[in-house]
Every structure is written in structure tokens, then in C-alpha cells.
Amino acid sequence: MTLLEAVNVWKHFGATVALANVSLSLDRGLHVIAGPNGSGKTTLLKIWSGLLRPSRGRVRVLNLDPWLQKTLLLKRVHVAFEDIQLPWWVSGLEYLRFVAASRGVSWGEVLEIAEMLEITGYWAKLMRGYSSGMRKRVLLAQALIGEPEIIILDEPYTLLDVKAVRVLHEVMRGKLKDGATVVIATHILTEFEDEATTLTVLRNGSVQRHYRENDMREKASIVCYDKETARMIAEASLDGVSKVIVKDGKVIVEAEAVVPLERVSNCKTILSMGELYEEALRSEGGV
Amino acid sequence: MPRVGIPLVAVMVILLSVAHIAPLYYKTYMDERAGFDEGPKGTFNVPEGLPLTQFKQAYARYMLLAQGDRVSFDAGVMAVNVRYSWLMELEVVDVIRGERWNFSSEYYVARAPTPEFIAPRDSLYKFIVRVTFKPLEDTARDHVTIDISITVSGRPSTRSDVRDRLLLELLIITATAIALPIVLGRRLQAINPYRGFIGLILWEVKSFYLWLLAPVIAFMYTLFSLNVKPATGGPSVVLAPVLVTNSPDILVPYTILVVVAVAIVLSYKIEGGYDKAVDILPRSRISMLAAKLIAVLLVTWAPLILCALNIYVVWIDEILLGSPTTAATMLGYYALYTLTLTGALMATPLFMGSLTPRFVPVILVGVMVPLLLTIDNPLKSSLGFDLREVAALAENPIIYLYRELPWSPQAMETVEVSRSYIWFTSRGLMVTLIALIISLITYLRRELT
Numbered sequence: 001m002t003l004l005e006a007v008n009v010w011k012h013f014g015a016t017v018a019l020a021n022v023s024l025s026l027d028r029g030l031h032v033i034a035g036p037n038g039s040g041k042t043t044l045l046k047i048w049s050g051l052l053r054p055s056r057g058r059v060r061v062l063n064l065d066p067w068l069q070k071t072l073l074l075k076r077v078h079v080a081f082e083d084i085q086l087p088w089w090v091s092g093l094e095y096l097r098f099v100a101a102s103r104g105v106s107w108g109e110v111l112e113i114a115e116m117l118e119i120t121g122y123w124a125k126l127m128r129g130y131s132s133g134m135r136k137r138v139l140l141a142q143a144l145i146g147e148p149e150i151i152i153l154d155e156p157y158t159l160l161d162v163k164a165v166r167v168l169h170e171v172m173r174g175k176l177k178d179g180a181t182v183v184i185a186t187h188i189l190t191e192f193e194d195e196a197t198t199l200t201v202l203r204n205g206s207v208q209r210h211y212r213e214n215d216m217r218e219k220a221s222i223v224c225y226d227k228e229t230a231r232m233i234a235e236a237s238l239d240g241v242s243k244v245i246v247k248d249g250k251v252i253v254e255a256e257a258v259v260p261l262e263r264v265s266n267c268k269t270i271l272s273m274g275e276l277y278e279e280a281l282r283s284e285g286g287v
Numbered sequence: 288m289p290r291v292g293i294p295l296v297a298v299m300v301i302l303l304s305v306a307h308i309a310p311l312y313y314k315t316y317m318d319e320r321a322g323f324d325e326g327p328k329g330t331f332n333v334p335e336g337l338p339l340t341q342f343k344q345a346y347a348r349y350m351l352l353a354q355g356d357r358v359s360f361d362a363g364v365m366a367v368n369v370r371y372s373w374l375m376e377l378e379v380v381d382v383i384r385g386e387r388w389n390f391s392s393e394y395y396v397a398r399a400p401t402p403e404f405i406a407p408r409d410s411l412y413k414f415i416v417r418v419t420f421k422p423l424e425d426t427a428r429d430h431v432t433i434d435i436s437i438t439v440s441g442r443p444s445t446r447s448d449v450r451d452r453l454l455l456e457l458l459i460i461t462a463t464a465i466a467l468p469i470v471l472g473r474r475l476q477a478i479n480p481y482r483g484f485i486g487l488i489l490w491e492v493k494s495f496y497l498w499l500l501a502p503v504i505a506f507m508y509t510l511f512s513l514n515v516k517p518a519t520g521g522p523s524v525v526l527a528p529v530l531v532t533n534s535p536d537i538l539v540p541y542t543i544l545v546v547v548a549v550a551i552v553l554s555y556k557i558e559g560g561y562d563k564a565v566d567i568l569p570r571s572r573i574s575m576l577a578a579k580l581i582a583v584l585l586v587t588w589a590p591l592i593l594c595a596l597n598i599y600v601v602w603i604d605e606i607l608l609g610s611p612t613t614a615a616t617m618l619g620y621y622a623l624y625t626l627t628l629t630g631a632l633m634a635t636p637l638f639m640g641s642l643t644p645r646f647v648p649v650i651l652v653g654v655m656v657p658l659l660l661t662i663d664n665p666l667k668s669s670l671g672f673d674l675r676e677v678a679a680l681a682e683n684p685i686i687y688l689y690r691e692l693p694w695s696p697q698a699m700e701t702v703e704v705s706r707s708y709i710w711f712t713s714r715g716l717m718v719t720l721i722a723l724i725i726s727l728i729t730y731l732r733r734e735l736t
Contacts, residue, residue, distance in 0.1 A: 051566055067462040074569035085560035088493060094562070098490055101481035142567075202411065 001059075002027060003150060003181050009057030010045050011205075018043040018139040019054070020205040029213075030176055033185045034277050039202040041185035042154050048183075049079045049152055062149060066185055080143035088128035092138040092203030093117060096145070097271070104133065104152060105146035107225060113145045116171055116280065132159045144171050150181045157188045157257065193273045200278035209280035329725035342420040346512070350414065359403035361438040364394075364417045368429045374419040378460045379404055382411045414439070482572055493580030495552060549583050 004026040011019040019040045033041050046052040048061050050070030059066055062231050064073045086095060114120050117137045127135060136159040143151055151172070157165055170194040172182050184193070193199075201209040328359065364373040377390040390402050405410065416437050480489055556562050565575060 021348045026664060050566070051563075071571045079567050081567070082565065083560050084563040086564050087561050090493065097479050098481040098486070099568060101486050107479075142483065224669045 002033075003045060003062060005058075005060045006044065006047070007053075007058040009044070009047065009059060011040075011047065011259075012055045018156055018205055022202075022205070022207055024200060024207060024210065026181070026198060028179070028181050030175060031181070031183045031198045031200070032189070032193045032196040033183065033202060034187055034189065034190055034203035034273075034280075035185075035208070036187060036259075036281070038204075040205040041202055042083075042279075044083065044202070045152050045154055045183065045185050045207075048054055049077060049078045050074065052081075067217065070117075076148060077150040077152060078103075078143040078146065078148040079154075080139050080159065081154040086127050086135050086138060088126065088136060088184045091126050092123035092134075093132070095138065096123070097143040100145065109147075110141075112178060113141050113171065113176060113257065117141050117144075118167070133161060133164065136160055139170060139214045144175065145221065147178065147214060148175075150183065151175060152183045152185075154185045155187075157186060157190065168272070186272070189274045189277055196273060199273050199276055201277060203281070209283070211275075211276055252279075277278075326543060341422070342433060342435075344420075344437065344438045345415065345417045346439075348687050350412050352410065352412055354406055354408045355469050356406045357402070357403055358406070358412075358414070359440050360414070361398075361401050363398045363434075363436045363438075364418060364420055365434045366420065366422075369431045370423040372423060373389065373435075374417075374421065375399075375401060375430045376415075376417040377402060377404075377417075378415040380413040380415075381408075382413050382531075384410065421565070425450070447637040484578065487565075487570055487574060487578040488581050488585070491578045492585055494561075495582050495586045496554065553579070 004024075005033040006022050006024045009019055010017070017149040022040070022044060024044075033044065035041050044050065046065055047054050050061075050066035050073050052277055061073055062076055067079065086092075090098075096110050097107075099105070100107060110122070114123065119123050119134070119137045119141060122130065122134060123138065127138070130138070130225070140153070140156060143153060148202045156168060160168065172192065176182055186193070197213050199205060199209075201211075229243065242263045329601065360375075360377055362373075362375050364371070372393055372395045374391065374393045377388075379388040380386070388404070392399075392401075404412075404414070416439075418435055418437060420433055422431075422434065480486055
């Protein structure tokens with residue numbers, strides 16, 4: 001089932017063409033939209049969020065028209081954008097209370113996310129005293145609270161420290177496990193993005209490449225979450241295995257071709273998004 | 288639930304600022320003992336050939352009086368080329384208690400001794416004076432000129448209780464200022480105040496009050512201090528604070544300040560991306576705009592209503608409890624008047640702002656138009672329009688002057704009837720409506736780009 005859809009979408013800002021005939025459909029899962037600065041990532045996400053109206057084309061999210069049914073949509077879709085400035089004249093706590101009341105989210109759910117992102121220690125203070133990273137955590141918290149069907153995050157990693165990024169990954173994994181769809185626009189690809197269902201590379205307002213999970217077997221890696229299994233894989237020296245890395249209690253096996261390790265328990269095929277992204281940027285053609 | 292931070296500073300600012308104007312008011316009263324006078328004067332020409340049976344002029348207004356205040360009503364009628372008599376009717380109503388006093392007398396000379404009213408207690412009184420001219424011979428045989436004047440004068444009584452009452456009020460205000468955050472704080476901990484549309488308004492008020500309320504209150508009270516003049520025979524002695532609240536000399540610069548401040552705050556929030564923190568929530572665009580406008584009106588109107596309330600509460604403590612509908616009506620007049628003026632003043636900058644992409648500089652330029660219309664210099668005459676004069680037409684909504692001409696439509700055309708509060712308000716509200724529509728266009732225009 002298509003959750004987010006854009007068909008022949010154009011967006012102009014005066015003489016500037018931000019999106020040029022973009023067509024894209026995303027189903028359930030984790031979706032990464034990558035691209036250099038000015039490629040149209042944020043514009044596309046804002047159109048999907050009902051914050052911008054497309055100049056031309058058809059847009060549907062959860063079978064709703066985002067622009068005309070913004071209120072309904074934003075009850076089910078939580079978003080965070082890089083250019084949002086949180087009001088410095090209130091505390092993070094008060095802003096999240098406002099968000100919770102607007103979305104009908106229980107305070108317990110707010111508290112859970114706030115504690116995970118470690119903002120409860122400072123959230124009673126006015127936001128004017130926050131660092132950029134502290135503000136970013138509050139902004140992300142408002143998008144992650146409750147039970148959204150879709151979470152749209154624009155450049156979620158900027159201004160965050162390593163620990164916060166790890167926590168954010170943990171929260172997003174939890175949301176994905178609960179059935180939510182996560183759409184991330186970023187030009188920083190972390191290991192979390194390697195778990196994505198699709199990777200879309202935008203360039204100059206157009207879709208340069210759109211990779212689906214099944215399209216990417218050639219660049220697949222295997223992650224095994226069980227040390228014993230990984231050891232067995234390493235010892236077996238299977239055909240096609242070029243490299244075995246043991247890191248953070250995980251064993252990563254890099255292969256030149258598809259390795260049928262998914263049959264082994266606690267192993268999962270993942271995509272190497274960083275390589276795909278670079279390849280897409282190097283190429284000149286379209287989808 | 289987490290502990291909620293109470294805007295203690297805001298509560299204190301409001302309450303203490305309310306206390307601040309009390310001495311200003313009482314100072315005038317305690318130091319001055321002069322009277323005041325005012326009243327409508329009218330000349331009416333009856334052309335030859337028109338029969339005139341009677342001609343009536345009336346005057347009515349509300350006055351806040353303390354016990355012992357004296358108000359006298361003098362009337363005079365002078366007519367040329369006709370023998371006449373005139374009837375003076377005076378009706379005094381204690382609005383709070385519903386008590387009435389009536390006086391009626393017919394006179395055959397131009398001037399005659401007329402009654403004086405001594406307020407039996409602190410209260411709000413309504414005075415209605417009717418003067419009816421009655422020709423004793425046919426007016427059609429010659430050109431007839433009638434001059435009618437009604438003069439109201441008053442003398443405030445000595446206020447020995449003022450100091451005691453002021454101290455008590457200050458004590459109550461201080462106690463409230465201390466108690467309110469404690470009481471509200473505990474209650475607010477249990478609820479989330481931001482639910483629904485009211486919650487959205489509260490959020491917007493919270494966004495605005497820091498920016499607007501404190502400086503606006505300060506400005507308002509500065510104007511108050513400058514405008515509470517010694518009572519030297521001006522028209523506003525007895526009701527000085529009430530009239531000052533309504534004075535165009537205060538309201539016009541006040542509203543201009545408000546318009547500039549609102550324009551800057553709105554633009555800052557939009558350009559700075561602070562509005563986006565609300566845009567991403569499931570609130571409709573129209574409710575967000577409505578909440579903004581309501582918040583602006585609430586915040587900018589608050590100082591005026593606080594001043595008026597303070598006068599009522601401090602001076603006549605029975606008014607809110609004894610006659611809440613009257614108090615609400617009077618406060619409603621203030622609200623309507625302020626809304627009208629604000630809307631009219633906001634129209635120009637909003638219109639200019641909606642036509643150009645950069646809001647802040649344009650709106651600041653736009654606000655110069657109403658500002659120029661208030662300047663006492665040749666520019667005013669070259670523009671042919673003085674905003675303060677227009678605003679003054681409705682300075683006191685309760686004063687009205689009218690003439691009853693029961694017989695001749697031709698004659699009615701020649702009578703210059705003062706423009707009423709309704710005249711001002713109806714036109715002002717139309718301008719306000721246009722301003723709101725323009726602001727909507729401005730807002731949506733931003734949304735669409």
C-alpha cells in the first residue's frame with residue numbers, strides 16, 4: 001500500500017524551480033531521501049507534510065490531500081524540519097505540553113520519549129538558554145511522541161552528538177517495529193540508513209535515483225546479531241565473502257554478491273547506502 | 288504531571304501596574320476642588336413659513352460620582368421673533384440600585400434657576416436632561432432663531448476616605464499578587480491548558496504578552512500620568528479617569544504603538560521561523576490566524592480594560608457586584624471603541640503589507656499614514672483629515688445629543704446633528720472588517736509561497 005505519493009510534482013519559488021516533475025511512491029518502512037544542498041529534499045517533505053502547496057502535480061499521503069487536509073494529516077504524520085525555530089520565550093516542557101495537547105498525546109508518552117532523548121534534565125528552563133543541540137532534541141521529541149503512522153524528519157542528525165544520534169536510532173527502530181513509516185531527508189548517511197527500505201537521491205529538484213530494497217542485492221552486506229553465528233560464518237569462508245568485521249558485538253560480512261545468509265537465524269541483509277548515494281551522485285542519468 | 292511554570296512576573300506586572308494608576312487618580316481628586324462644565328449648545332433656524340409646534344433638545348450621560356459630589360444642570364433657551372416657553376425635565380437614575388429622581392419645570396424667561404443634584408452615595412448615575420421649546424404663537428409668520436444650551440457643572444466632594452481605601456486596595460492587590468500564582472500554580476499542575484482553540488489562543492497570548500503587554504502597559508500608564516491634568520475647569524474633572532481612558536489623545540498614539548509592535552512581532556515570528564513550530568501541529572490555518580488576531584486584541588486591549596476596571600473597582604466597589612450588566616456594557620463600549628480604532632489604524636499598514644513581499648519595513652511605513660493624520664501641523668490641513676477629531680466623535684459613547692423635529696422633513700435637512708457613536712462604530716467596524724480580510728489575504732499569501 002502506497003503511503004506517500006507524489007505524481008509529476010512541480011514546485012516553483014518565484015523563478016526558482018525547487019522540484020521538477022518528481023514522481024515517487026513510498027510504502028511502509030524506512031525511507032531515506034538524500035541529495036546535495038538545494039536538491040529539493042526539504043521541499044518534497046514539506047509538500048508531503050501539507051506545509052507547502054505544490055505548484056503542479058498530485059500529492060497524496062495516507063490517501064489524504066496534504067494541503068487541503070493538513071489538520072487531519074498532521075494528526076497521523078509527525079514532522080520535524082531543520083528550519084523550524086522553537087520559541088525561545090517558553091520552556092521545552094511547555095512546548096511539549098502544547099504539542100501533546102494539540103495532538104491528543106498522553107503525557108506518559110511524552111515523558112517516555114523525553115527521557116530517552118535526555119531532555120528532562122533541562123526542559124523546565126526557557127529555551128533561550130538551550131544550546132542548538134538541546135533545542136534539536138526537543139524538536140525531534142515533538143515528532144517522535146505518540147503513535148504516528150508516518151514520521152518525517154528533515155536532517156535529523158545535524159547538531160546532535162554521537163550519543164544522541166544513537167538514541168535517535170534506537171527510538172526510530174522502535175517506531176518502525178511498531179509499524180510506523182519513517183522518512184528521513186539527509187545528506188549524512190549513518191549505519192541506520194543502511195536498514196532503509198528505499199533510498200531516493202534527489203538532484204536539482206529531480207529524482208536522480210530511486211533504489212528499492214530488492215534492487216540492491218549486489219551491494220548487500222549481512223549483519224548478524226549473534227556472535228556464535230557470525231563466528232561460524234567467518235570460519236566457513238563462504239564463497240563471495242570478501243571481508244568479515246567484528247564490531248560492537250556484531251559481525252559484519254561484506255560480500256561481492258548475494259550471500260544466502262538470511263536463512264541463518266539472527267542475520268539480516270542490509271544495504272550500503274553510502275556507496276549507493278555516492279554512485280548516484282557520480283552518475284549523470286535519471287532514474 | 289510536571290510542574291508548570293507560572294508567569295509570575297506577568298501577573299505581578301499586571302496587578303502592580305493596576306495599583307499604579309490608583310494614586311494618579313486620587314491625587315487629582317484630593318488636590319483639586321474645581322468644578323467642570325460642559326453641555327450641548329445648539330442654534331436652530333426656522334425659516335419663514337414653517338409652522339413649529341415644539342423643538343426638543345436632549346442630553347444624557349453616565350457619571351461616576353462619589354457621595355457628596357454636586358452636579359448642577361443649567362439650561363437656557365433664547366428665541367428671536369417669537370414668544371415662547373420652555374420645559375426642563377431632569378431624570379437622574381442610580382444605575383446600580385435602580386433608584387430614580389425626577390424634576391420638571393416650565394419657564395417663560397431665557398434663563399432660570401435649575402436644580403443641583405447631590406450624590407447620596409458612591410454610584411454610577413445616569414442623567415437625562417430634556418429641554419423642550421414651545422412657541423406661544425405661530426412661528427410661520429417670520430424667521431425664527433432658537434438657541435438652546437444645556438450646561439452641566441459639578442463639584443467633587445472632599446474625599447476623606449480615599450487614603451484609607453487606597454491602602455486597602457493596595458493591600459488586596461499585593462495579597463492577590465502573592466496568592467494567585469500559588470493557587471493557580473497548584474491547579475494548573477493538574478491540567479494541560481493548551482487543549483482546543485482556547486489553548487491555541489493561550490499559546491498565542493503567551494507568545495505576545497512578553498513582547499507587547501509589558502511595554503504597552505508601561506506606555507499606557509505613562510500617557511495616563513501625562514493626561515491626568517489638574518482639574519481647572521476642563522470638561523473631564525469629575526470623570527477624569529474614565530474620559531482619559533477614552534481620550535483620542537491617548538488611544539490614537541496608543542493604537543499606533545500597538546500596530547507597530549504587532550507588525551514587528553508578527554513579522555519577527557514569521558521571518559524567524561517561530562510560527563513553524565505551530566504550523567507542524569494539527570491545527571487548521573484559519574484557527575491559527577483567528578487565534579493570532581484574538582491574542583493581539585486581548586493583549587493590546589488588556590491595559591485599557593485594566594485601567595477602566597481599576598477605576599470601577601477602586602472607586603465604586605459595588606459596581607461590579609451591584610450592577611454587573613452595566614459594568615459589562617460600559618466595558619463593552621471601551622472594547623468596541625478600541626477595536627474600531629485599532630482596526631481602522633491597522634487597515635493601511637496591513638493593506639500595504641499585503642501588496643509587498645517584505646512585511647516589516649512596509650508595515651512600518653504604512654503606519655506612518657495614520658500617524659501623519661494625527662499631527663497638528665499644516666500637513667493635517669493639507670490632508671483635510673484629522674484622525675483624532677474622528678476618534679473624538681466617539682470619545683464618550685454615552686454622550687448623545689439629539690433634536691426632535693416632529694414636523695418638517697425640510698427642516699430636518701438643515702439641522703446639524705452630532706455624529707453619534709453608532710456612526711463612528713459602524714464605519715469603524717467596516718474598516719476593521721476590511722482590515723481583517725486584508726490580514727487574512729496577507730497571511731494566506733505567505734502560506735501560499
